[in-house]
Amino acid sequence: MSHPGRGILTIVSGFAGSGKGTVMKKLTEKYDDLALSVSATSRAPRPGEEEGVSYFFKTREQFEEMIRADEFLEYAEYVGNYYGTPKDFVFKKMDEGYDVILEIELQGAMLIKKKYPESLLIFLTPPDAAELYGRLKGRGTETDEVIKRRMQRAAEEALCIKDYDYLVINDNIDDCVERVRGIIRSAHHSTAHETGMIDRMIKELNELTGGL
Amino acid sequence: MSHPGRGILTIVSGFAGSGKGTVMKKLTEKYDDLALSVSATSRAPRPGEEEGVSYFFKTREQFEEMIRADEFLEYAEYVGNYYGTPKDFVFKKMDEGYDVILEIELQGAMLIKKKYPESLLIFLTPPDAAELYGRLKGRGTETDEVIKRRMQRAAEEALCIKDYDYLVINDNIDDCVERVRGIIRSAHHSTAHETGMIDRMIKELNELTGGL
Numbered sequence: 001m002s003h004p005g006r007g008i009l010t011i012v013s014g015f016a017g018s019g020k021g022t023v024m025k026k027l028t029e030k031y032d033d034l035a036l037s038v039s040a041t042s043r044a045p046r047p048g049e050e051e052g053v054s055y056f057f058k059t060r061e062q063f064e065e066m067i068r069a070d071e072f073l074e075y076a077e078y079v080g081n082y083y084g085t086p087k088d089f090v091f092k093k094m095d096e097g098y099d100v101i102l103e104i105e106l107q108g109a110m111l112i113k114k115k116y117p118e119s120l121l122i123f124l125t126p127p128d129a130a131e132l133y134g135r136l137k138g139r140g141t142e143t144d145e146v147i148k149r150r151m152q153r154a155a156e157e158a159l160c161i162k163d164y165d166y167l168v169i170n171d172n173i174d175d176c177v178e179r180v181r182g183i184i185r186s187a188h189h190s191t192a193h194e195t196g197m198i199d200r201m202i203k204e205l206n207e208l209t210g211g212l
Numbered sequence: 213m214s215h216p217g218r219g220i221l222t223i224v225s226g227f228a229g230s231g232k233g234t235v236m237k238k239l240t241e242k243y244d245d246l247a248l249s250v251s252a253t254s255r256a257p258r259p260g261e262e263e264g265v266s267y268f269f270k271t272r273e274q275f276e277e278m279i280r281a282d283e284f285l286e287y288a289e290y291v292g293n294y295y296g297t298p299k300d301f302v303f304k305k306m307d308e309g310y311d312v313i314l315e316i317e318l319q320g321a322m323l324i325k326k327k328y329p330e331s332l333l334i335f336l337t338p339p340d341a342a343e344l345y346g347r348l349k350g351r352g353t354e355t356d357e358v359i360k361r362r363m364q365r366a367a368e369e370a371l372c373i374k375d376y377d378y379l380v381i382n383d384n385i386d387d388c389v390e391r392v393r394g395i396i397r398s399a400h401h402s403t404a405h406e407t408g409m410i411d412r413m414i415k416e417l418n419e420l421t422g423g424l
Contacts, residue, residue, distance in 0.1 A: 123403075125413060128412075128413070128416055129413065129416035129417045129419075129420045130416070130420065132417075133420055144424075147424075148421070148424045151417065151420060151421045151424060152421050154417050154421075155414070155417035155418050155421050158410070158413050158414045158417050159414060161403060161410050161413070162403050162407070162410055163403075164403055165402065165403060166398070166401045166402055166403060167401060167402075167403050167406045167409060167410060168401050169409075179398075179401060182394050182397055182398050183398045183401060185394055186378070186391075186394050186395045186398040189378045189379060189380050189391060189395060190377060190378055190379075191335075191373060191374050191375075191376055191377060191378060191379050194379045195374070197379060197381075198370070198373050198374055198379060200340075201337060201340070201341065201370050201373070202367070202370045202371060204340055204341035204342070205341045205344075205363065205366050205367035205370050206367050207341075208341045208342065208345055208363060209360070209363045209364050209366075209367050212356075212359075212360045212363060
């Protein structure tokens with residue numbers, strides 16, 4: 001990663017109905033070396049939302065000033081409000097040794113991968129399309145029209161799964177949490193992450209053999 | 213992987229003195245879904261060596277016939293004898309669901325990575341150059357001249373570590389075994405390995421949304 005942080009930046013996306021939120025919650029509850037990224041937004045806080053925990057709340061003017069100062073890993077505007085991932089928070093946590101997890105949709109994930117190729121992209125999915133449909137129906141909170149749109153969106157998103165590094169099936173929440181955890185742990189040993197160690201080893205071997 | 217096997221092909225290299233052999237032995241003793249590749253050789257069997265376990269023993273003529281028939285993942289000639297990795301054995305084990313581990317030196321690893329880009333390349337190293345030197349000295353079986361040549365070779369090999377996918381430090385044998393195991397498990401979820409699952413998901417989602 002161009003940023004020298006010791007932690008791994010992991011980006012998790014998934015279909016609506018993949019159970020992303022629950023997996024993220026369990027992961028960060030179980031492993032205290034994992035930290036969830038906190039987004040900034042220009043929308044007003046809702047009752048119970050806490051500054052720096054739910055979101056970093058900003059005015060539109062503050063948010064636009066941050067955009068100009070290149071302070072976001074990625075940002076987007078939805079129905080009149082800005083949402084974005086502040087670099088500062090993520091890099092600080094990584095410097096402290098945390099592996100930082102960003103739950104973010106496909107377009108944002110692709111933007112970050114482009115800027116930071118060593119970030120780890122994981123896509124979550126239920127075991128099959130019927131299960132996805134069943135979960136969306138089972139919520140009982142959305143109209144058939146909304147469910148249809150979500151399924152169409154899933155069909156489009158599926159075409160981009162190959163651009164992620166890993167595909168993890170969420171058939172059982174505990175297994176899924178362990179798979180994601182294992183993938184992040186393994187990434188610490190990738191040669192892309194271990195460039196410092198490799199450079200040190202080359203230097204040491206040259207010095208030592210020079211003296212033999 | 214261009215070969216449709218369900219298992220992962222893992223290639224393990226490392227400096228002389230990295231403890232590769234011990235790690236491989238422990239790994240395959242502990243996990244029965246891992247299989248070690250068996251090499252073919254044209255050299256004569258030594259006392260105690262078993263056909264199909266230590267090596268597949270071939271005459272020079274048989275070996276050369278196998279080369280012509282493209283039956284090796286890679287092969288090389290050392291001091292008048294051929295050594296090679298028969299495709300047949302590796303692919304059969306992968307089809308049976310085993311993750312196959314090949315312990316092989318750098319040049320062979322690079323040849324296989326070129327032909328099979330989805331294979332997993334792991335490089336093992338002691339924690340630092342002084343430890344490597346200490347292990348080689350500690351064996352007490354080699355002259356200073358031989359140790360010097362091994363260290364020079366290590367300095368050259370270190371320049372190619374970045375061409376591997378993972379660098380695993382062998383500071384503690386049990387930790388090292390678990391790291392390698394975790395990396396192989398995670399590779400099962402890579403999108404490069406899960407192309408069948410991705411294609412199925414795309415097909416199912418299209419069929420299901422088409423009917424809504």
